[in-house]
Amino acid sequence: MSEQQHRSTEPFKAQGFETRAIHAGYEPDPTTGAVIPPIYATSTYKQDGVGGLRGGYEYSRSANPTRTALEGALASLEEGERAFAFASGLAAEDTIVRALCRPGDHAVIPDDAYGGTFRLFDKVEQSWGLEHSPAAVSDVDAVRAAIRPGRTRLVWVETPTNPLLNIGDIEALAAVAHEAGALLVVDNTFASPYLQQPLTLGADVVVHSTTKYVGGHSDVVGGAVVVRDLETADAITFHQNAMGAVPGPFDSFLTHRGLKTLAVRMDRHCDNAELVVDFLSRHPSVEQVIYPGLEEHPGHAVASRQMKRFGGMVSFRVTGGEAQALAVCERAEVFTLAESLGGIESLIEHPGRMTHASVAGTDLEVPSDLVRLSVGIETADDLLADLDRALSGG
Ligand code: P1T
Numbered sequence: 001m002s003e004q005q006h007r008s009t010e011p012f013k014a015q016g017f018e019t020r021a022i023h024a025g026y027e028p029d030p031t032t033g034a035v036i037p038p039i040y041a042t043s044t045y046k047q048d049g050v051g052g053l054r055g056g057y058e059y060s061r062s063a064n065p066t067r068t069a070l071e072g073a074l075a076s077l078e079e080g081e082r083a084f085a086f087a088s089g090l091a092a093e094d095t096i097v098r099a100l101c102r103p104g105d106h107a108v109i110p111d112d113a114y115g116g117t118f119r120l121f122d123k124v125e126q127s128w129g130l131e132h133s134p135a136a137v138s139d140v141d142a143v144r145a146a147i148r149p150g151r152t153r154l155v156w157v158e159t160p161t162n163p164l165l166n167i168g169d170i171e172a173l174a175a176v177a178h179e180a181g182a183l184l185v186v187d188n189t190f191a192s193p194y195l196q197q198p199l200t201l202g203a204d205v206v207v208h209s210t211t212k213y214v215g216g217h218s219d220v221v222g223g224a225v226v227v228r229d230l231e232t233a234d235a236i237t238f239h240q241n242a243m244g245a246v247p248g249p250f251d252s253f254l255t256h257r258g259l260k261t262l263a264v265r266m267d268r269h270c271d272n273a274e275l276v277v278d279f280l281s282r283h284p285s286v287e288q289v290i291y292p293g294l295e296e297h298p299g300h301a302v303a304s305r306q307m308k309r310f311g312g313m314v315s316f317r318v319t320g321g322e323a324q325a326l327a328v329c330e331r332a333e334v335f336t337l338a339e340s341l342g343g344i345e346s347l348i349e350h351p352g353r354m355t356h357a358s359v360a361g362t363d364l365e366v367p368s369d370l371v372r373l374s375v376g377i378e379t380a381d382d383l384l385a386d387l388d389r390a391l392s393g394g
Contacts, residue, residue: 335383
């Protein structure tokens with residue numbers, strides 16, 4: 001397969017975000033006029049003579065038209081050169097590491113990251129020969145100090161982080177990474193491309209768990225990588241095919257279908273999160289509300305500069321310690337007790353025992369009185385009443 005033939009449709013840079021979310025990456029099918037990309041449930045493609053590929057399609061691990069459409073839309077929304085879809089966020093992360101690092105290299109990772117990301121670096125990439133050092137993404141000097149000159153290949157950040165919603169200054173971190181000859185990778189899962197476009201701020205690679213806001217309906221697991229230059233794109237193209245952690249056509253379809261409504265969903269997630277933050281900030285059982293939209297949040301100024309709004313994720317610490325945090329999670333009803341985030345429905349969870357159980361006992365351990373909310377797009381009053389009931393013990 002010629003890699004050039006699978007360049008995603010040119011990003012429609014001149015058009016607005018919502019227009020690109022709906023149209024970029026796909027032209028109505030020339031034979032049928034299908035307005036929405038069909039689910040190409042095929043593993044292989046007829047060749048017109050050996051090597052005579054139609055549209056460059058050869059085998060669906062290398063490329064599939066349903067996936068190509070999703071990848072084109074993602075490249076456009078992140079303002080990248082190319083995007084690549086994967087079977088999960090972690091598959092996307094692993095592919096970045098294998099494509100851009102070699103055994104003996106080193107990566108700086110967040111000291112507050114999704115537990116599964118830490119586990120990937122600590123238990124999988126390390127045994128392959130990639131060393132890592134955790135550093136606070138909100139502290140540019142700490143990140144600079146964690147760099148090993150000549151060996152650090154990746155500076156990897158989440159912003160906002162999961163679950164403590166710390167903010168990294170993408171422009172400053174890109175400068176630090178580039179000074180050291182490293183690449184800046186930004187996990188943009190919590191913000192989504194609607195709220196923040198790291199490549200426009202100097203990052204080299206964006207990674208997503210598209211399971212979250214991009215897909216947006218908690219009905220599909222997926223990941224994505226978006227890059228700003230062709231050299232990195234070639235390395236990811238090769239590894240996407242060689243490692244093979246690709247999504248099937250139905251998963252690609254679902255993710256793409258979700259992506260089209262990202263802007264309207266994100267605005268409602270943000271509206272509801274702001275109301276939840278206001279409510280929790282006044283509640284006597286709440287010790288601290290963590291949300292980058294709060295002026296007292298240490299990352300507020302940076303978040304205001306680099307994000308359009310502050311997102312739908314809210315974390316809070318309760319006054320009654322772990323027992324109360326667990327009880328609140330269990331009493332909530334409209335907020336469903338479950339891992340994951342970014343879907344239309346509100347979710348509540350206890351990071352210490354659930355999403356971040358894999359960092360227990362490490363430097364990345366999270367406070368045991370912490371509760372994480374993924375604020376959905378239900379009626380706001382129902383969300384506030386549910387939290388009131390859960391916090392008041394009723
Ligand atoms: O679950 P998966 O699609 O493989 O994505 C992993 C991942 C990567 N990056 C961030 C910031 C994430 O939050 C995740 C997955 N997180 C959860 C499942 C969670 O509940 O936090």
